[in-house]
Every structure is written in C-alpha cells, then in structure tokens.
Amino acid sequence: MTAPEAGRDGAIDPRAFRTVLGQFCTGVTVITTTEDDGTPVGFACQSFAALSLDPPLVLFCPTKQSRSWAAIERAGRFCVNVLAEEQQQTCARFGSREPDKFAGLDWTSSPLGSPVLTGSLAHIDCTVETVHDGGDHWVVFGRVSSLSEVRDDKERPLLFYRGQYTGIEPEKTTPAPWRDDLEAFLTSVTEDTWL
Ligand SMILES: Cc1cc2nc3c(=O)[nH]c(=O)nc-3n(C[C@H](O)[C@H](O)[C@H](O)COP(=O)(O)OP(=O)(O)OC[C@H]3O[C@@H](n4cnc5c(N)ncnc54)[C@H](O)[C@@H]3O)c2cc1C
C-alpha cells in the first residue's frame, strides 16, 4: 500500500488521517453524566487516557460540538465506563445520534451521581478539573474521585482498531510469555519512569 500523500498545500487529508491513526488500537469507553433533571447522557469515547497518579488525573477529548460534553461541563462531573467485549452494541448506540441512548439499558449511579453502565469492565468517577483547547476537540482533564472494583480477570475489553470493533483472542486471557519482560520493564523504577 502506498503512503497517503499530503494535499498540494501540505494539508493532511482527513481520510488518510483516519486510516493511519486507525492503526493505533485502543479500548473504548462510554463517558456519562446527568442533566440537572436527572436525564442520563453519554457518548462513546476512544480518546481516553490515564494522565497523572499524583494528583490522580485522567483525560478525554470530546469534539467541540458534542452535546454530551456540554452536559458534562454543566454538571462538572463524569463517569468513564470501560467497555467489555460484549458491549459492542452499547458502544455503537453511544456513538450514534440516537435520542435516547439509555433506553432499555441497565445502569446505576456512581457516588458522584453519573451513570454506571451494567456490564462495564470498570468505571472511574471524576470531576472536571481543567479544559484545554485541542483544535476541533477539547482536552478535558478529570480528577479521579473514586474507582470501581475490577470485575473479573477473565473479562475481556472491547477494542477499536482500523475503524472497527475487535477483541482479544478468546484463549488469551492469561499473560503471554513475553509479558514477564514487559512486567519487569514496567515495574523498574527510574527517575524517568512514566507510571
Ligand atoms: C469507537 C468510537 C470512539 C469514539 N471516540 C470519540 C472521541 O474520542 N471523541 C469524540 O468526540 N467522539 C468520539 N466518538 C464519536 C461520538 O461517540 C459520537 O459522535 C456521539 O454521537 C457523540 O455523542 P454526543 O452526545 O456528544 O453528540 P451529539 O451532540 O448528539 O452529536 C453527534 C455529532 O453530530 C455533530 N453535531 C452535533 N450538533 C451539531 C450541530 N448543531 N450541527 C452540526 N453537527 C452537529 C457533531 O459532530 C457530533 O459529534 C467515537 C465513536 C465511536 C464509535
């Protein structure tokens, strides 16, 4: 496959951007909050990451037109639901413009009052800390208020890769052999250790 070319003025072609950035496989989250009247709100979000351990911060990037972000900004709080492999349909619904994304779904309230989707792998309850400009998106830093239990180490995450949903192979619920080396790398503490 030939490399995507930049436009004549050096601009990056949006399709090429998506194709190349789509090589970066991630998990998927649904980020939720509630309106003042208690109406639940949420959207599918791939651009989520751990940011800081001390203080405990996470980040996500909503598009500037997002009505879910407008609701989160008003509420000042949100809950990150880390999706499990079985939640593909849920993800598709929260990635759509369906008017009632919560219809027929089971959910409970987090300690801060944001929706926790039943069946999620984990959830992270946050307050909005700061908001930064990110082109056509905002970069939102959230302060972690509380963390869920981890359900079961046999559960597998939903993944998004090349613009499609995928998952970890069924038999791969235990660490691969190379994992020992990775573990040693991740747990070695040096001045520039990230985690
Ligand atoms: C796997 C996956 C990962 C995703 N990751 C992200 C992510 O990281 N960040 C992100 O922002 N989105 C992401 N999306 C897309 C997002 O989930 C959907 O766009 C979702 O519908 C947004 O919900 P909302 O309530 O914020 O949007 P809505 O406010 O319901 O709008 C949906 C979309 O319509 C457009 N829109 C809204 N209002 C207007 C208007 N007045 N005029 C014109 N257009 C308008 C916007 O582009 C908006 O994103 C992802 C989707 C999927 C499936």
Ligand SMILES: NC(=O)c1ccc[n+]([C@@H]2O[C@H](COP(=O)([O-])OP(=O)(O)OC[C@H]3O[C@@H](n4cnc5c(N)ncnc54)[C@H](O)[C@@H]3O)[C@@H](O)[C@H]2O)c1
């Ligand atoms: N960061 C985002 O806002 C983001 C991320 C993934 C998907 N989406 C949206 O979800 C829908 C489904 O996506 P698809 O099946 O067409 O996959 P796609 O082929 O558009 O996505 C491939 C990759 O491109 C990037 N990407 C796509 N849309 C982006 C955007 N608006 N801003 C920044 N990066 C973006 C992501 O890294 C994604 O993994 C589309 O409407 C897409 O815009 C948005």
